[in-house]
Amino acid sequence: MSWLQLRLDTTPEHAEALEQLLLDSGSVAVTMEDNADQPVLEPAVGETPLWGQIRLTGLYPADTNMQAVLQHFPAETLARCNQRVEILEDKDWEREWMQHYQPMRFGNRLWVCPSWLEPPEAEAVNLLLDPGLAFGTGTHPTTALCLAQLDAMDLAGSTVVDYGCGSGILAVAAIKLGATRALGVDNDPQALLASRDNAGRNSVDPAIFPVALPGQYDSNAWQHQAEVVIANILAGPLMQLSGTLLGFLKPGGTLMISGLLATQAAEMIEHYASDIELTAVGEHEGWVCLAGTNRP
Numbered sequence: 474m475s476w477l478q479l480r481l482d483t484t485p486e487h488a489e490a491l492e493q494l495l496l497d498s499g500s501v502a503v504t505m506e507d508n509a510d511q512p513v514l515e516p517a518v519g520e521t522p523l524w525g526q527i528r529l530t531g532l533y534p535a536d537t538n539m540q541a542v543l544q545h546f547p548a549e550t551l552a553r554c555n556q557r558v559e560i561l562e563d564k565d566w567e568r569e570w571m572q573h574y575q576p577m578r579f580g581n582r583l584w585v586c587p588s589w590l591e592p593p594e595a596e597a598v599n600l601l602l603d604p605g606l607a608f609g610t611g612t613h614p615t616t617a618l619c620l621a622q623l624d625a626m627d628l629a630g631s632t633v634v635d636y637g638c639g640s641g642i643l644a645v646a647a648i649k650l651g652a653t654r655a656l657g658v659d660n661d662p663q664a665l666l667a668s669r670d671n672a673g674r675n676s677v678d679p680a681i682f683p684v685a686l687p688g689q690y691d692s693n694a695w696q697h698q699a700e701v702v703i704a705n706i707l708a709g710p711l712m713q714l715s716g717t718l719l720g721f722l723k724p725g726g727t728l729m730i731s732g733l734l735a736t737q738a739a740e741m742i743e744h745y746a747s748d749i750e751l752t753a754v755g756e757h758e759g760w761v762c763l764a765g766t767n768r769p
Contacts, residue, residue, distance in 0.1 A: 475511060476532055476534065476535055476560075476561040477533045477534070477535055477537055477558060477559070477560060478524055478530050478531065478532050478533070478558070478559050478560075478561045479495065479528045479531045479533065479539065479556065479557075479558055480528060480529070480555075480556065480557050480558075481495075481530075481531075481554040481556050482526065482529075482554055482555040483526075483528075483529060483553075483697055484526065484527065485527060487550075488505065488527050488529065491554070492505070492529060493533035494545060494546055494550075495529060496531075496627065498531070498542045498545035499537060499542060500532055500533055501533065501534070502531070503529060503530065503531050504529070504532075505527055505529055506527070506528050507526070509526070532561070535560075539558050543558075557665055575587070576592060576593050578597075579620035579621045579622070579624050580623075580625055581625075582598045582624050582650070583598045583600065583620060583624040583646060583649075583650065584597050584598065584600065585600045585646075586599055586600065586602065586672055587601075587602065587603070587616045588601045588603045590662070598624075598646075598649050598650055599649075600646050601671075601675055601701070602642060602737070603671060603674060609620065614758045614759075614760040615705050615731040615762070616642060616643070616705060616717045617734050617757060618755040618757055618760065618761075618762035619643050619703060619762060620643065620757075621755060622648055622755060622762060623643065623647055623650055623701075623728055624646075624650065625648070626701070627651070628650045628651040628652045628701065629651035629652075630651065630652075630653050630656070631651070631653065631699075631700035631701055632652065632653065632700055632723075633648075633652045633654070633656070633699060633700070633703065634655065634656045634658070634695065634699045634701070634718075634721045635647070635656070635703045636702065636703070636714065636718060636721075637658070637704055637705060637710070637732075638657035638658060638659045638662050638664060638665075638668050638684060639661075639667070639684075639705070640667045640671055641657055641667060641671045641730065643669030643703050644656075644672075644703075645668075645670070645671055645672055645677055645684055647701065648677050648681065649675060652701070653681065654681040654682065655681070656683055656685070656695055656699075657680075657681050657683070658685055658690060659684070659687075660687055665684045668682075668684045687752075695721055696721070697722065697724075698721065698723060699721045699726055700723055700726045700727065701729065702718050702729070703729045703730075704718055704728075704730045705730070705731045705732050707732050707733075708732070708733055708734075708737045711730050711733070712744050715748070718730070719745075719749065719767065722767040724767055724769040725766060726751065726766070726767045727764060728749055728765055728767065729763070729764045730751070730762070730764075731760070731761070731762040732760075733760065733762075733763065734759055734760060734761070735753075735759055735761045737761075738753055738761045738763060745765070749762040749765045749766070749767055749768065750765045750766075751765040752764065752765060
């Protein structure tokens, strides 16, 4: 079955009204995507960040009268939105997507492999991942930077906290690389489900990888217990959560933070300076990973 799609280019202040117009005109689905190559990662609680330029796409059955659809929109609105109607051929989208997700290597030992493919190096440290709705597949530079740093560390026998765990990729990787236990924390229940699923896919015992919403873990059991604390989120939350993140660390433990643009690194280093000295340990495509050792 074929579909028709109506594409509209707009800005954040007009996006909500246009989305409603698409739905009112009979669209069975509306998608919103970046139209200017501006990445948006996980928002802080209560935030809904949008790109500076947005593309809205409404999906319609193939027999839809698109001239009638367009009449639902004010002419001046269509004129400023670069509107266009396109035919979208139906595909097996799940299979199409699976064909483009391939095993990826990070550092010397670690491979992240789609769960439907055989790992390319059976003797390597192979993490089987089923990418889903939660952030973290290894394809984004910030996740890749964190994975490469974990691969370079001696994690044998260590305790790890992954704050903003998303898919669980960093915590599960740490366990596969030798950590004895890890705590995953995320404010998105979908992320906790994804983390549990990916842990099970890698034969990680739930007893050594509990996951929880913020504030719903045993803080006494995890306070000053971690040799490594990872937070791959956004600059704002990284600043707001600095006390929480440092509270997990043992003296001499390592804090690793990412989700930062290189232009945000200096401000972040200054924010943490009174408690821990952070330095840039990796940079890729304008993103940076910072790390430092907790003072005794």
